[in-house]
Amino acid sequence: MKRTNFVLAILVAAILFLATATLAQAPPAPVISPEVHTDRSLTFRFRAPNDKKVAVSIEGMTKSLPMQKDDQGVWSVTTEPLAPDYYGYTIIADGVGLFDPSNHAIKPNFLYRASEVHVAGPASLSWEIGAVPHGEIHHHFYKSGVVGDDRDFYVYTPPGYDPRGKQTYPVLYLLHGFSDDASAWTAVGRANVILDNLIAQGKAKPMLVVMPLGYGAPEVLLPNSGVWRDLAITERNFNKFREALLTEVVPRVEAEYAVIKDRNSRAIAGLSMGGSESLLTGLNTLDEFAWIGAFSSGGITEAFDIEFPAVDSKSGQQLHLLWIACGSDDRLIDINRNFRAWLASKHIKHVDIETPGAHTWMVWRRNLTEFSSLLFR
């Protein structure tokens, strides 16, 4: 038989293949969502013929956008043109937050469901994949003796990193926020893309970035865990995180990777809960870290003298950089301003950053871009 005679056979095989290739799903015509228009406006669509009220909540927008239903049962709304960025969003269908079923891109998160859309921008934006050498992301797994669970951490190695070479690198320990998993800084924060670009442009020193799981008490993720209102669980979460980082993650990284093993080549930074962790761990362990960044930090009390028992008027002299950032529209701006005032009262030199925006990844990608470019110089 000639090859062209097999088109029928292919068709039959294809139907069988597709029919068995996934779970059976009822087959209304698929909707396209989100659609990114050339003017950078977005159209979101969601099929739900019987729902009474559907809206989309978009990262960085104060109010969710109501969607309108057409006669096919498809809800939709189109935004204004948006600035180039990655946007998280959640479909809210009769009060329930859903991933957009038409979009495979999701934000990994233990507690909240959000899909993600990329509004592409110019190569000058640090999170756009550039025509530059790319580093690698290594995923490590271990049983934590400190916490008692099986957990993971990620290590970004910069382009050209050679485990067999003589060059050694400084390390940034980079911490996610409450409800995130250990992949958040790469999957959502694009830390690897940002570092690839900054290093290629000579704007950041080549460095490793270590991204551990940020929970010392993983039960904070359970419903009604009491975290943020029960001092004991909140403290245990912070303290056990710090212990796991210092006694499990740092030693393993320093044994396995070609890194410089002194405080001048160790930085720690994080966002939200991870911002507080970077302050609590860094400022209370100045013999280990000389560079500290806190992005939109929250979750600690304003009893700063008690939270930071190791800090005194000489602490500032040991630090190469203490960088305190918060979105100007973040509700955590006040506690961050209060913390900066406390630092000033202790004569601890630090950098104050207020980034336009709220408690969003748009702010944190920009924070990482700026902070990482200052490190190890």
Place this chain on the structure above:
Amino acid sequence: MKRTNFVLAILVAAILFLATATLAQAPPAPVISPEVHTDRSLTFRFRAPNDKKVAVSIEGMTKSLPMQKDDQGVWSVTTEPLAPDYYGYTIIADGVGLFDPSNHAIKPNFLYRASEVHVAGPASLSWEIGAVPHGEIHHHFYKSGVVGDDRDFYVYTPPGYDPRGKQTYPVLYLLHGFSDDASAWTAVGRANVILDNLIAQGKAKPMLVVMPLGYGAPEVLLPNSGVWRDLAITERNFNKFREALLTEVVPRVEAEYAVIKDRNSRAIAGLSMGGSESLLTGLNTLDEFAWIGAFSSGGITEAFDIEFPAVDSKSGQQLHLLWIACGSDDRLIDINRNFRAWLASKHIKHVDIETPGAHTWMVWRRNLTEFSSLLFR
């Protein structure tokens, strides 16, 4: 002020923190789903007060399970006790396949939405995380000159792998199915956990596992791409995949890792589309691969003489292992049986495996367990 006086301050900070920590979502009481009962039955729940018909489609079950609505608008259903395994499932709400919004565990996939639930089993199951040393998963990124896109691949390195050491390792190239992304074999297939366990038990040789993106023509993922019914696009998808693997991925792995660089230490295997890719690439490039596995393969025509122009009666002598598996309830069983008959007609020695089950990851985790234990001996 005493520390205990700050509970109020924490409470205020906590409310602000949580209020800003994620996108605003309307707040009906959260439902628990899925709930794994002690008898290993599962209860699925989904809040949708206005939907007319909701069901859950569970991987490996022929029919979806209708759910019943309570007076709070929460749909639910409880299964029979299930065998320990990981199960994909999709909530089908008025005809639309959704992720379960109450579950953070999802199956990454370009086209289909499925959540995942773990029904835990004994340590004797290869995919259960064991008290054994764990390997690492390295995520690589590159611009493909063959295909023209930015793409990725993953490399599993076994416990004890030391890039600076003298030991070199054989490599299994392991290919995902149509609609999967490059993370599928680790995120869903638990390939790293399976190898960790088999290596610790002495059942598999320490090896690297390389998991590339399986699309030579990524446009096959677009709606109405024509793949499986248009010979040209299907062929381009297979051919460009093979070219990218052989000219981009294999050389990079062999330059960067401590691996053995000859055909006796290279295996190739895959599932579904990836099973066909392992056959098309392996059997047509016997100077590169001496071990071949195909799990539930599909997507090629039955014109085997044309699909495998390099195969002749001497091919079998060059192979250490040709392992053809398919689920006994998979609709692709017939084409796999026909392929095995064709191999027999060519006097090509191979192993026939029919695994209980359909076109599911339960079958493929078992296939990988069995196949990988046979390699490089």
